[in-house]
Amino acid sequence: MDARTLYIGDVHGCADELSLMLEKFAFVRGKDTVYQTGDMINKGPDSVGALRIIQENQIRCVLGNHEMGLLHCIHEPQEKRTLKQRHRIEALENIDWVLSVISQFPLWIDTPHALLVHAGLEPGKKNLSEMNPHILVSIRTWDGAGADLKSKENPPWFECISWEKPVVFGHWAENGLVNLPDFKGLDTGCVYGKALSAWCPEEDRFYQVPARKVYCPI
Numbered sequence: 572m573d574a575r576t577l578y579i580g581d582v583h584g585c586a587d588e589l590s591l592m593l594e595k596f597a598f599v600r601g602k603d604t605v606y607q608t609g610d611m612i613n614k615g616p617d618s619v620g621a622l623r624i625i626q627e628n629q630i631r632c633v634l635g636n637h638e639m640g641l642l643h644c645i646h647e648p649q650e651k652r653t654l655k656q657r658h659r660i661e662a663l664e665n666i667d668w669v670l671s672v673i674s675q676f677p678l679w680i681d682t683p684h685a686l687l688v689h690a691g692l693e694p695g696k697k698n699l700s701e702m703n704p705h706i707l708v709s710i711r712t713w714d715g716a717g718a719d720l721k722s723k724e725n726p727p728w729f730e731c732i733s734w735e736k737p738v739v740f741g742h743w744a745e746n747g748l749v750n751l752p753d754f755k756g757l758d759t760g761c762v763y764g765k766a767l768s769a770w771c772p773e774e775d776r777f778y779q780v781p782a783r784k785v786y787c788p789i
């Protein structure tokens with residue numbers, strides 16, 4: 572079989588499902604190329620285990636809002652962290668190693684078949700380097716200004732921009748799988764008990780692994 576590519580959606584510590592996904596795809600290490608949409612950590616059962624799988628298999632991830640949030644709050648004085656932030660940091664054994672891994676994640680990866688970004692692109696901008704990093708990791712809908720990134724009153728961001736190649740993204744579990752010719756949305760809420768999803772461009776096929784359980788309430 573020829574070398575293939577796989578883009579995997581938001582993992583949130585669902586290490587078992589990530590392993591099963593590589594099996595289901597029949598991933599060949601050193602031959603196939605695997606990318607991931609970011610939000611590898613938090614909410615789920617085994618963020619460190621999931622990151623180990625990423626490293627062992629040379630999977631390339633982009634930065635999600637959860638990685639960006641951790642990298643930001645780790646530099647804040649302890650007393651400035653919220654209770655939720657403190658709990659999430661405590662849940663990550665081997666925090667220094669986690670930080671060293673996620674600090675390598677870029678905001679986007681321009682891959683041969685698609686542009687990979689965590690949440691989406693900023694409408695109205697032509698160059699990625701001009702786009703607001705907060706928007707790249709957080710956008711769901713577009714209000715015309717970027718003040719509100721999730722109101723359902725506004726259209727999805729991908730109805731407000733065109734790009735020269737398909738865009739692969741995650742971050743919007745509630746919206747589920749997006750399968751438009753130019754936009755592939757892969758967050759299908761594995762950590763909420765739904766499924767881990769992935770897309771192979773050579774086959775134009777989706778792969779899914781059902782969640783073993785509800786790890787986190789919606």
Ligand SMILES: [Mn+2]
Nearest residue numbers: 610635636742
């Ligand atoms: Mn996210």
